[in-house]
Amino acid sequence: MTVEERLQDVRSKIAKAAAEAGREPDSISLVAVSKTFDAEHIRPTIDAGQRVFGENRVQEAQGKWPGLRAQAPDIELHLIGPLQSNKAAEAVALFDVIETVDREKIARALAEEVRRQGREIRFYIQVNTGLEPQKAGIAPDDVASFVALCRDELSMRIEGMMCIPPADENPGPHFALLAKLADENSLSKLSMGMSGDFETAIGFGATSVRVGSAIFGVR
Numbered sequence: 001m002t003v004e005e006r007l008q009d010v011r012s013k014i015a016k017a018a019a020e021a022g023r024e025p026d027s028i029s030l031v032a033v034s035k036t037f038d039a040e041h042i043r044p045t046i047d048a049g050q051r052v053f054g055e056n057r058v059q060e061a062q063g064k065w066p067g068l069r070a071q072a073p074d075i076e077l078h079l080i081g082p083l084q085s086n087k088a089a090e091a092v093a094l095f096d097v098i099e100t101v102d103r104e105k106i107a108r109a110l111a112e113e114v115r116r117q118g119r120e121i122r123f124y125i126q127v128n129t130g131l132e133p134q135k136a137g138i139a140p141d142d143v144a145s146f147v148a149l150c151r152d153e154l155s156m157r158i159e160g161m162m163c164i165p166p167a168d169e170n171p172g173p174h175f176a177l178l179a180k181l182a183d184e185n186s187l188s189k190l191s192m193g194m195s196g197d198f199e200t201a202i203g204f205g206a207t208s209v210r211v212g213s214a215i216f217g218v219r
């Protein structure tokens with residue numbers, strides 16, 4: 001299959017999973033994860049109408065997205081990888097949505113840059129639902145106080161929550177936990193589900209799914 005055919009296939013599967021969950025297909029946004037792929041590999045998906053993309057490294061995204069955006073100015077770029085506070089300025093300048101707010105230091109750096117640059121960035125809190133020591137994210141028990149810090153004290157535009165369930169576990173309970181935490185904190189957006197489990201995530205209420213290899217091929 002070509003990259004356009006795989007994109008179409010993922011869109012059909014999203015529509016089918018939405019119908020099975022009794023949801024509108026339009027209520028789920030597809031974030032096409034283009035990390036590691038170069039501009040020439042990404043361009044056909046833009047031609048096919050895809051507008052929302054995810055990257056996990058600031059520097060890599062800086063290299064390819066200014067050129068691609070010249071082709072389609074309405075592209076929306078999401079940062080889905082870990083962020084160091086010394087890259088906050090560059091991240092705020094380039095991305096529209098930052099999904100990996102996961103600690104106070106980075107929240108403060110991002111809030112400061114948003115003020116300084118006057119950009120309207122939307123943010124997600126990354127939650128470590130599996131309490132994995134090697135994985136980024138706020139522990140579920142600390143989510144409420146962290147949301148309060150970001151939203152009330154730092155006036156960040158927090159839209160939702162994001163998680164990456166442990167690779168070797170059934171993702172369902174993790175998606176359910178994220179949905180519960182978002183609800184308890186009055187957040188409406190849920191970024192959850194990747195190539196292997198996006199249909200499951202839609203059943204648990206995902207409002208965006210981050211799909212890479214199923215569209216662009218193996219990395």
Ligand SMILES: *Cc1c(COP(=O)(O)O)cnc(C)c1O
Pocket residue numbers: 033035056080081164194195196210211212213214
């Ligand atoms: C790479 C990545 C994805 C996409 O993974 P696939 O399995 O290729 O769909 C989604 N979310 C995050 C945070 C990633 O780093």
